[in-house]
Amino acid sequence: GAGVSQSPRYKVAKRGQDVALRCDPISGHVSLFWYQQALGQGPEFLTYFQNEAQLDKSGLPSDRFFAERPEGSVSTLKIQRTQQEDSAVYLCASSSGTVNTEAFFGQGTRLTVV
Amino acid sequence: GQQLNQSPQSMFIQEGEDVSMNCTSSSIFNTWLWYKQDPGEGPVLLIALYKAGELTSNGRLTAQFGITRKDSFLNISASIPSDVGIYFCAGRNGGSQGNLIFGKGTKLSVKP
Numbered sequence: 001g002a003g004v005s006q007s008p009r010y011k012v013a014k015r016g017q018d019v020a021l022r023c024d025p026i027s028g029h030v031s032l033f034w035y036q037q038a039l040g041q042g043p044e045f046l047t048y049f050q051n052e053a054q055l056d057k058s059g060l061p062s063d064r065f066f067a068e069r070p071e072g073s074v075s076t077l078k079i080q081r082t083q084q085e086d087s088a089v090y091l092c093a094s095s096s097g098t099v100n101t102e103a104f105f106g107q108g109t110r111l112t113v114v
Numbered sequence: 115g116q117q118l119n120q121s122p123q124s125m126f127i128q129e130g131e132d133v134s135m136n137c138t139s140s141s142i143f144n145t146w147l148w149y150k151q152d153p154g155e156g157p158v159l160l161i162a163l164y165k166a167g168e169l170t171s172n173g174r175l176t177a178q179f180g181i182t183r184k185d186s187f188l189n190i191s192a193s194i195p196s197d198v199g200i201y202f203c204a205g206r207n208g209g210s211q212g213n214l215i216f217g218k219g220t221k222l223s224v225k226p
Contacts, residue, residue, distance in 0.1 A: 004156070033213065042120075042202050042216030043157065056213060091156050100164055102147060105156030 002026075004106035006092050012112045013082045021077045021109045025094030032075050033103055034067055035091040043091055049075060050097065082113045120203050120217030126225040127193045135201060135220040136187040143205035146179050146186040147214065151200045160201075161188070198222050 005024040013019050025032050030051050035043035036059075045059040051072035060067070064083075069075040079086055089110050093103035120137045127133055137146070145164055149157035161172050163179035163186060170177055176189045186205075190197055200221050204214040 035214075040218075042118075042204075042218050043214075044216070045213035048213055059213065093156075100162070102159050102162055105158070107154065107156050 004092055004094050004104055006090075006106040006109050008109060009107065010110050010112075012114060015082060015084060015113055017082050018078065018080045019082055019111065021079075021090050021111070023075045023077070023092030023094075023106060025073065025075070025092070026104060028096065029094035030072070030097040031095045031103065032069060033093045033095075034075070034077050035093065035105075036061075037089040037091055037108070039088070046077070046090075079111075082111075084113050087111055087113045118203055118205060118215055118217040120220055122220055123218070124221040124223065126223050127197065128225045129194060131193050133190040133193050133197070133222065134187060135203075136185060137203035137205075137217050138185045139205055139215075140184070141205075141207065142183040143207055143215075144183070145206040146177070147204040147206070148175075148177050148186070148188045149202045149204060151202060151219070153199075157202060193222075195224060198224055 007022045032049040034046040036046055037043040047067045048056040049069040052069050064080045066078045089108040091105050091108045093105045095103035118137045118139050147162050148160045150160055151157045161170050161177040166183045167181045168179040174191045200219045202219050203217040206214050
């Protein structure tokens with residue numbers, strides 16, 4: 001596709017449910033990032049993939065958060081046993097990986113945990 | 115998590131006014147970026163800065179990478195209504211694929 005595509009756009013989950021958020025990066029982009037954006041805040045880094053390798057997961061807030069990119073293209077962010085504090089917009093970004101080229105962001109998935 | 119200090123938090127603009135916002139950090143960054151985010155959308159890159167002291171323009175937007183590498187500013191000249199939105203600064207320490215640290219944003223609104 002032309003840009004980074006995320007689905008679903010909106011997700012309402014009951015506390016304790018598991019959710020899976022999908023990111024389709026720009027075709028050919030080797031680098032993929034996930035960010036979490038709480039209401040009224042800037043995005044905060046969660047994790048980074050280069051192709052299928054997860055090179056940095058230092059931003060994942062707990063072991064309930066898990067991300068994968070098994071074939072080096074589509075990525076899924078999974079949150080187990082959701083809590084109210086997980087409510088946020090989850091942004092995915094991808095880049096070509098070339099020096100001094102920046103990532104393009106998707107529209108995000110707004111997760112509301114009730 | 116760690117965030118940059120971005121100011122002002124919000125400001126009202128009248129069409130034609132110049133606007134200025136800035137970002138400071140206690141850490142050194144080797145890249146500074148400025149983004150704009152509209153409601154329901156992801157951030158869109160406006161300007162990227164890669165060298166201390168660098169001054170870069172993109173149309174009516176001008177940004178500078180502070181010489182200490184701990185700050186950056188963004189100026190918008192002759193503002194127009196479509197400039198409203200939230201502007202974020204972001205810094206990066208690592209290589210070109212390192213993670214970004216974002217400020218909390220400056221919200222631009224139109225004066226009533």
